[in-house]
Amino acid sequence: MVVSCFQYHRSTSYDRDRMEGHGLDWENQPSVFKEYPGIEPIPLPEPGPFPEKNLSELLRQEKLDPEGFTFHIKALSTLLFLTYSLTGKARQGDGFFYFRSVPSAGALYPAELYFTANGLAGLDDGLYHFSIARHGLHLLREEPQGKGAESGPSLTFFLTSIFFRSCWKYRDRGYRYCLLDTGHLLQSLVLAAGSMGASLSCSADFPDNQVNRFLGLDQEREVCLAVAEVPMRKESVLGVIPESEKLSQDMVDASRVALKETVYSAPVEAHKAGMSIRRGNEESLPAMVYRLGPSPDHWEPLPSFSTWHEVVQYKDAVLSRRSRRNFFQEPMPEPAVHGLLDGLLKGTSENTRQFVGTGVLVNNAGSREPGYYLLDSKTESLGMVKEGPFMETMAHICLDQAWLANAALHFLFMADLGALEERFGPRGYRYAMLEAGRMGEILYLTAASMGIGCCGIGAFYDEEARQLLKLDKNTRLLYLVAVGPVKRA
Numbered sequence: 001m002v003v004s005c006f007q008y009h010r011s012t013s014y015d016r017d018r019m020e021g022h023g024l025d026w027e028n029q030p031s032v033f034k035e036y037p038g039i040e041p042i043p044l045p046e047p048g049p050f051p052e053k054n055l056s057e058l059l060r061q062e063k064l065d066p067e068g069f070t071f072h073i074k075a076l077s078t079l080l081f082l083t084y085s086l087t088g089k090a091r092q093g094d095g096f097f098y099f100r101s102v103p104s105a106g107a108l109y110p111a112e113l114y115f116t117a118n119g120l121a122g123l124d125d126g127l128y129h130f131s132i133a134r135h136g137l138h139l140l141r142e143e144p145q146g147k148g149a150e151s152g153p154s155l156t157f158f159l160t161s162i163f164f165r166s167c168w169k170y171r172d173r174g175y176r177y178c179l180l181d182t183g184h185l186l187q188s189l190v191l192a193a194g195s196m197g198a199s200l201s202c203s204a205d206f207p208d209n210q211v212n213r214f215l216g217l218d219q220e221r222e223v224c225l226a227v228a229e230v231p232m233r234k235e236s237v238l239g240v241i242p243e244s245e246k247l248s249q250d251m252v253d254a255s256r257v258a259l260k261e262t263v264y265s266a267p268v269e270a271h272k273a274g275m276s277i278r279r280g281n282e283e284s285l286p287a288m289v290y291r292l293g294p295s296p297d298h299w300e301p302l303p304s305f306s307t308w309h310e311v312v313q314y315k316d317a318v319l320s321r322r323s324r325r326n327f328f329q330e331p332m333p334e335p336a337v338h339g340l341l342d343g344l345l346k347g348t349s350e351n352t353r354q355f356v357g358t359g360v361l362v363n364n365a366g367s368r369e370p371g372y373y374l375l376d377s378k379t380e381s382l383g384m385v386k387e388g389p390f391m392e393t394m395a396h397i398c399l400d401q402a403w404l405a406n407a408a409l410h411f412l413f414m415a416d417l418g419a420l421e422e423r424f425g426p427r428g429y430r431y432a433m434l435e436a437g438r439m440g441e442i443l444y445l446t447a448a449s450m451g452i453g454c455c456g457i458g459a460f461y462d463e464e465a466r467q468l469l470k471l472d473k474n475t476r477l478l479y480l481v482a483v484g485p486v487k488r489a
Contacts, residue, residue, distance in 0.1 A: 002123045002269035005429030006417040009476060012266060013462035014399070016285040022171070026257070030165045030257040032098075032109045033133040037250060041136030042128075045074045047081035050315045051195040056308045056339070058348035059442070060193045060308070069198030069230055071153045073122030077135070082192035083112055084132050084185060087319045100132070101318045102184045103444055105177035105458050110165040111185045112119035112222070114215055118143065119153030140216055140251060141244070145482075157200075158215055159185055159226040161296035162257055167264045170459075175267035177458055179430060180479055182225040183437015184444075187324055187347075189228055195314055200228045204430050207241075208275045216247030220263055225273055226434060270426070278425040285423060289357035289374050291416050293472035295321070296374055296383025305393035308339030310449045317449040324453030327484045336450050340409065340483060341375070341382075343446035344439060348377035355420065355432045356439065356478070359412035359469065362392040363484075364407075385470065393468060398460045398480065407453075408484030413439055418474025436479040443481045453486030 002008045069075065088099040100109060113130040117123055127141035159182050166181070167174035186202060193200045194312070204226050211224045246252070285291075312320065344358060358375040360382070362368045371387040395404035413436035422430030440456045447454035457480040465477040 002266055003273055003426075004421060005274050005426040007155055008175065008266055008270035008273070009417055009429065012176065014173075014460065015463065016461050018165045023307070024169060025260075028168070028258040028260045029283065030108070030162070030168050030261075031164065032344050033131070034112055034129065034162070034254060034257070034277050034478070035131075036129065036138045039138045041131045041134045041138055043134070043136045044077040044080065047077070047078040047135075047449070049080070050078065053195055053310075053314050054310050055314045055317055055445055056193070056310060056342070058191055058314055059343055060442075061194055064194065064197060064199035069155070069193070069196060070212065071120045073120060075196060075309075076117070076120060076123065076155075079111075079192050079196055079198075080130055081135065082195060082315065082318055083189045084130065085135070085319075086132060087321070101183075101321060101489050102188050102441065103321070103323055104165065104181045104184070105456070106169050108165045108169060108177070109181070110161040110163070110174075110178045111181050112162065113158045113185065113189075114140075114158040116143075116154070116156045118155075120155065140247060141214075147171070155230040157189060157228045158211065158224050159189075159228070160215065160217060160224045162222045162255060163264065163267050164221060164257055164261045167262070167267060168258070172264050172266035174264065175270050176433065176478075177435035179225065180437040180440065180456070180458055181317070183434040185439045186226050186228065186434065186443040187438035187441035189480075191314070193230065198230050201231045202226065202228045204434055205277050205279065210241060213246060214241050216251045216254075220268055221261070222255035225430065228337050270429075274426040274430050276425055277376060277427060285354040285419070287353045287357070287376065287378060288355060288415055289353070289376050291419060292357045292359075292374070292414050292475050294372075294374065294385040294470040296385055299376060299379065299381040299383040301379070301381045302341060302345070305338045305342035307335075308342065308446075308450060309335035309449045310339070312449055314445075314449070317445050319443055321448040323455045324486045325384065325403050325455050326487045327403060327408070327453055327482065328487050329364060329406055330485045332365040332408035332452070332484055336452055337366035337368065337409070339450050340411075340443065340446055341441050344375065344411070345377050345380050347439065347442040351375060352435045354437065355415060357414045358437045358439065359385075359414060361391070361410035361412065363391045363408050363410075364485075365408040390468070394465075394480070397464045397468060398457050399458070404457070404482050406484065407482035409482070411439075411443055411481045411483065412469065412477055412482075414471060414475060414477050414478040416472060416475045435479060440479055440481045443483060447483050452482060452483060454483045456481045
């Protein structure tokens with residue numbers, strides 16, 4: 001029985017001497033598209049026009065005007081397209097594999113996107129599921145037109161994850177990927193909204209059971225992990241979600257994505273352990289980068305990065321984003337290194353800093369000496385922990401994926417899980433993993449905007465990684481993102 005998310009993380013750690021291989025049940029491969037039998041999707045208008053902005057502009061934007069988003073269905077279509085869309089296809093067996101704008105471990109895509117709309121021109125008020133396959137909407141709950149109109153229009157997104165999609169391949173470790181992938185999608189949504197002039201208020205704190213019931217989820221299979229609102233109302237929509245009636249069993253059963261599913265207990269139990277919210281003291285914790293264990297002898301302030309070497313605008317970076325592994329040993333130009341660091345600095349909030357610390361393994365990148373560094377996003381400085389080559393050793397730790405040794409940089413997202421659990425309870429694990437995923441998404445899009453490769457890694461021998469990075473006993477590597485020049489086809 002999992003009662004602690006730190007316990008869950010430890011129990012799903014990979015150990016080189018205890019790894020048990022397992023085959024995949026191809027007869028029950030999960031569908032990556034959620035459908036609602038009997039509910040025909042409402043087609044959305046063709047998306048566009050698209051914002052002509054660079055990613056660097058979006059990340060540097062100051063807090064936006066809450067009324068900056070125009071509430072109509074055409075704008076919603078564009079927002080959803082930029083957030084989560086099919087961007088290409090390749091033949092796979094007897095069918096096709098569809099690339100998406102957002103990365104996913106094993107291309108299993110556990111994340112789903114729902115929203116409630118009120119007062120949005122061209123769309124009836126209600127709860128909707130976004131069908132990425134059809135670029136359309138499944139209407140799940142109708143709301144009387146004009147209800148809540150006195151509070152103004154509202155748009156609230158709910159990001160969920162279907163356990164079995166990830167657990168089919170990764171088994172009990174799958175909950176890690178569900179959280180990271182939801183973080184990817186959340187950051188994609190934030191950037192898409194920002195590109196259209198809207199700010200989002202994001203939260204991982206909400207009444208789980210009430211929200212899951214409202215969305216019509218089978219909580220053994222699918223759960224809500226994050227909420228994001230366009231803050232137009234004085235009060236959050238979360239505060240007025242009623243104790244809603246249960247949706248029809250057919251709708252609830254839509255959380256099932258294979259004929260025969262194994263319900264892996266560890267992810268379900270870990271998630272339930274984190275359902276209680278323990279915020280209490282609202283004072284932020286000290287920055288996580290100072291609580292990991294290693295400490296640089298000195299911190300070097302980073303130069304001001306006025307421009308990046310962007311070769312495509314934000315929209316094209318979204319559409320061209322891929323997980324690229326064909327790194328080769330070529331020096332990464334200094335402007336590209338600056339862009340990656342600046343993207344993380346500008347995309348890191350106070351919230352991120354208290355939950356996740358960032359490290360960098362440098363191989364062949366600009367003028368930096370090879371070594372292991374920590375990044376302090378608040379003071380915008382970099383400190384070397386240890387000089388020397390690390391890439392081959394880290395590639396060995398990442399399940400001997402030799403291609404990782406050719407990357408120019410490995411970005412490391414780490415957290416003291418013991419301290420987070422002590423302060424926030426098991427839910428602190430959600431906060432850290434979601435933030436790690438969000439930072440990974442920033443790197444993916446920053447790399448795509450500059451025409452370089454990027455690939456996230458959540459599979460590694462956990463204790464070996466802890467020892468290599470000199471992390472304290474309760475601190476763990478959560479996510480590694482490799483970046484560097486790639487060979488062109």
